[in-house]
Amino acid sequence: MHPVPSVFEGASNTIAVLVLLTEFAMLRAALLRAQLRLYAAQSLLLSALAIVVAASRHVPELYVLAGLSFVLKVVIVPWVVTRLLRDTSTEIAGSGALGVASEVLVALVAAAFGFFAIGALNIHSRVLPKTALSLAFAVVLVAFVLIIVRSDLISQAVGFFSLENGVSLASLVVASGLPLILEVAFLFDLLVAVVIFGVLARVTHGRSGSMSTTMLNALRG
Amino acid sequence: MTVSPALAQALQVLTVAGGSPLVSGVIGRVEARLQGRRGTRVLQPYYDLAKLFRKESLAPESASWVFLATPFIAFVAYLSVPLLIPVLTNFPLPLGYMGDILGGGLILALGGFFTSTAAAETGSPYAQIGASRVKTFGALAEPTLLLVFVAVATITSTDLPYALAGTIHHSTAQIVRPGHLLAAAALLCVILFETGRIPIEGHHGTNEFGFIDEGKPFEHSGPYYALLQWGSHIKQMVLYVIFLDVFLVPWGLAGTRSLGDVLLAIPVILGKCAGLGVVVAVIDDNWAKLRLYKITEFLAASFLLAVLSTFTLVLGGG
Numbered sequence: 001m002h003p004v005p006s007v008f009e010g011a012s013n014t015i016a017v018l019v020l021l022t023e024f025a026m027l028r029a030a031l032l033r034a035q036l037r038l039y040a041a042q043s044l045l046l047s048a049l050a051i052v053v054a055a056s057r058h059v060p061e062l063y064v065l066a067g068l069s070f071v072l073k074v075v076i077v078p079w080v081v082t083r084l085l086r087d088t089s090t091e092i093a094g095s096g097a098l099g100v101a102s103e104v105l106v107a108l109v110a111a112a113f114g115f116f117a118i119g120a121l122n123i124h125s126r127v128l129p130k131t132a133l134s135l136a137f138a139v140v141l142v143a144f145v146l147i148i149v150r151s152d153l154i155s156q157a158v159g160f161f162s163l164e165n166g167v168s169l170a171s172l173v174v175a176s177g178l179p180l181i182l183e184v185a186f187l188f189d190l191l192v193a194v195v196i197f198g199v200l201a202r203v204t205h206g207r208s209g210s211m212s213t214t215m216l217n218a219l220r221g
Numbered sequence: 222m223t224v225s226p227a228l229a230q231a232l233q234v235l236t237v238a239g240g241s242p243l244v245s246g247v248i249g250r251v252e253a254r255l256q257g258r259r260g261t262r263v264l265q266p267y268y269d270l271a272k273l274f275r276k277e278s279l280a281p282e283s284a285s286w287v288f289l290a291t292p293f294i295a296f297v298a299y300l301s302v303p304l305l306i307p308v309l310t311n312f313p314l315p316l317g318y319m320g321d322i323l324g325g326g327l328i329l330a331l332g333g334f335f336t337s338t339a340a341a342e343t344g345s346p347y348a349q350i351g352a353s354r355v356k357t358f359g360a361l362a363e364p365t366l367l368l369v370f371v372a373v374a375t376i377t378s379t380d381l382p383y384a385l386a387g388t389i390h391h392s393t394a395q396i397v398r399p400g401h402l403l404a405a406a407a408l409l410c411v412i413l414f415e416t417g418r419i420p421i422e423g424h425h426g427t428n429e430f431g432f433i434d435e436g437k438p439f440e441h442s443g444p445y446y447a448l449l450q451w452g453s454h455i456k457q458m459v460l461y462v463i464f465l466d467v468f469l470v471p472w473g474l475a476g477t478r479s480l481g482d483v484l485l486a487i488p489v490i491l492g493k494c495a496g497l498g499v500v501v502a503v504i505d506d507n508w509a510k511l512r513l514y515k516i517t518e519f520l521a522a523s524f525l526l527a528v529l530s531t532f533t534l535v536l537g538g539g
Contacts, residue, residue, distance in 0.1 A: 010397050017399040017533065024525060028518070101521040108528055115536045131399070131533050 008056040009129040012173055015049045016135035019169055020111070023142045023162055027103050030092060032085055032154045036078045039158050042165050043073035049169065053176045061180040062172075069168070072187050077161060077194055084198055085154065088205045096149040107145045114138035132173040139166030152211045153204055157197040164190050223478040226315050232483060233308040238300055240491045241458035242266035242451065248498040255506040266454060270447050278443025283344045291339035292441065292448035298332035299455040306382045306459070307466045309486040311390060311474040313383040321380045322370050325463070329456065333359070336437050336449065343440040351436020354513075358421075358433065361520040362414050365407050368527035372404040375534040382463065386471040396469070403530035405468045410523030412464055416457045419505040420519050461494045 022042040029035040047070040054062035085091070096103060114137035123130055143163035147156050168186060171178050205211055224232070246263040253260025262268075280288055304316045305325045320328070333355070340352035370380055376395065377384045389395045396402075414421050417434035432439075438449040466474065473489035475482035511519055 010394065010399070013399045013533065014397065014402070017403065017529065020529065021526075024522075028522075101517045104518075104521045104525055108525060111529070112532065115532045119536045131536075134536060135533070 008052070009131075011052050011056075012049060012129045013131045013135070015045050015052065016129075016132040016139075016169060016173070019045050019049075019165065020135050020139050020142065023139050023146070023166075024104065024107060026155075026158060026162065027107055027142070027146055027149075028100055032091060032152075033082070035155060035158050036081055036085075039162055039165075040074045040078045042162055043069065043077075046165055046168060046172070047074065049172055053172055057176050059176050062176060065180060065183050068184065068187060072191065073161075073165070077190070080194055080198065081154065081157065084201055088201070088211060090152075090154070090205075090211045096151065096155075098149055103145070103149050106149070107142045110141040110145050111138035114141045129173050133170060136166050136170035136173065139163075139169060151214050153197070153201045153213060154211055156213070157194075157201070160193060160197070161190065164193075222480045224480050224483050226478070229310055229475075229478065229483055230304060230314040230316055232487070233303045233310075233314070234300055236308055236487050236490065237303040237455055237458050237462070238451075240487075240494070241454035242270060243491060244458050244461065244494045244498050245454045247495040248502050251499050251502040252505055255502060266450075270451055273447035273450065274444050276443040278441075278445050280445075281343050281345070281440055284339075284342050284440075287335070288339045288342050288440075289445065291335045292445045292452070294335045295332040296448045296452045296455070298328050298335075299452045299459060302328055302459045303462070306463055307386050307471065307474055308462055308490055309475055309483055310478075311383075311386060311471060311476055313381075317383055318381065322373065322382055322463075322467075323380060325382070326366065326370075329459070332452065332456070339441075340437040340439070345440050347432060347436050348439040351432045351434065351439065354433045355437065358414070358516055358520065361517060362411050362523070365411050365520065365523045365527045368524070368531050369404045369408050369411070372400060372527070372530045372534055375531070376401060382467045386467050386474075389468075390471045398534075400530045400534035401468075403526045403533065405464070407523045407526035407530060408464055408468060410519065410526065412460045413501070413504070414516075414520065414523075415460060416453075416501075418501055420508050420511050421516060422510060458494055461497050462490065465493050465497060466490070 019042055022038050022045070026035050026038050029038055047066045050062045050066035050069065054060065054066065098106065115134045118130070118134040118137050123133070140163055143159050143166055146159035146162070150156060150159065164186070168183070171183070171186075201211060204213070243263065243266070246261070246266045249265065250260045250263050302325045304314075305320045307313075307317075337352040337356055340348040343349070373385050374380045376398075377388050379385075389401075413419075415434075422433045422435060434453075438446055441449055465471075470493065473486065473493065475486040
């Protein structure tokens with residue numbers, strides 16, 4: 001019988017599980033708007049986790065990080081992408097390379113690999129919530145699956161952004177003392193990614209009239 | 222004044238047998254209210270059963286003894302599960318260790334097997350569609366259920382329902398463990414599937430093509446049909462009791478053998494089941510019925526929850 005985890009560990013694990021579940025829900029979401037909403041919800045969960053970590057480990061800088069990531073990832077990024085969507089009048093993500101049920105199973109295998117990989121590292125630490133770390137790794141892998149199986153630019157962009165969410169989940173539970181400046185650099189990175197994806201989406205849409213990457217192998221747009 | 226263990230055990234069975242139509246009645250009533258209808262009385266399922274028991278019964282010519290024996294077998298199978306699970310008391314009763322969770326599942330599956338066989342025997346296309354669909358999708362729901370049991374076994378090192386209920390009863394911290402919450406959510410999905418609730422099928426089915434669970438007793442009539450209906454009320458309440466008393470809220474059960482405690486536990490468990498029924502009715506009202514081929518997605522989602530629960534428990538220790 002495993003010992004019952006502490007309250008901090010329980011809370012961070014629960015939030016990490018919810019982050020992973022939103023990642024799986026993104027695989028299922030057919031409407032691009034729904035996918036963006038899921039991304040916003042996932043980012044909101046991360047801000048909540050930052051607050052939990054800040055409160056339980058007494059790292060006041062993390063409150064700033066929580067605020068910043070809330071403004072950027074819950075408000076600005078979804079807003080920018082929604083505007084992009086409105087300009088291109090695309091609403092439905094094209095069907096992926098697989099059916100939803102098989103996508104979920106493939107993603108499960110990827111997540112299982114993440115769990116076993118972290119388990120194989122044999123980390124024994126009393127302060128580190130190991131489950132949350134494995135979950136963060138699983139989030140990153142499932143985000144990769146999302147990017148691979150979906151063939152439209154918006155889903156791929158959302159997959160990339162949520163991959164960043166997975167990385168910051170890991171950094172929050174492993175190294176909450178990570179200097180604020182580094183975290184802010186991460187967020188700035190994300191902003192750059194949003195701009196690049198925006199330009200890419202506009203160019204693709206301008207040339208082929210759709211957001212799907214299946215058009216890219218045509219010789220003439 | 223104390224209740225003998227045998228009497229308490231008999232009371233568990235009687236509570237489920239007598240109370241289960243009430244739970245269904247409450248769900249029907251709440252559902253109707255949410256849809257803006259007045260709805261039937263809460264006691265309507267009892268009147269329905271009484272009416273059916275007075276009616277004559279007919280059987281298809283092709284049907285054999287299996288068709289006629291099925292309602293009794295199913296009824297008895299569903300009604301023997303309350304011997305194994307904590308319905309009224311949180312201490313194990315003499316026959317409580319007769320079977321573990323898998324044993325209970327096996328008995329429920331036995332009832333399901335016979336109703337499906339009887340449906341296949343009738344020669345009626347609707348009953349046969351129902352039976353074959355139940356078995357097809359049931360095969361997909363089974364892995365979820367098994368993984369939920371694995372999760373339970375990881376938490377308690379046993380797979381006895383009383384042990385899990387006791388573990389949760391003793392430490393509230395258990396209940397917010399993500400592994401446990403995920404297992405409970407997966408179990409809720411399976412219960413919605415097993416009781417034929419809305420993401421899977423409309424409960425008062427008039428659309429024969431959408432039949433899954435509702436289609437099976439299509440050819441039974443009179444007292445036989447009444448027993449099957451009563452059996453499905455019982456199955457529903459048994460699953461609710463497992464979800465509530467074993468997984469989610471094992472409080473309000475009698476802790477001693479005193480008569481007052483045991484009698485008080487009866488309205489408490491009925492209230493808890495009715496509460497879960499209200500939740501089910503709200504789900505019913507907010508979701509649309511899934512297309513038949515989308516049911517695999519729903520079951521894949523429940524499987525996902527169960528697998529994640531096992532991962533977090535076994536590999537992460539969460």
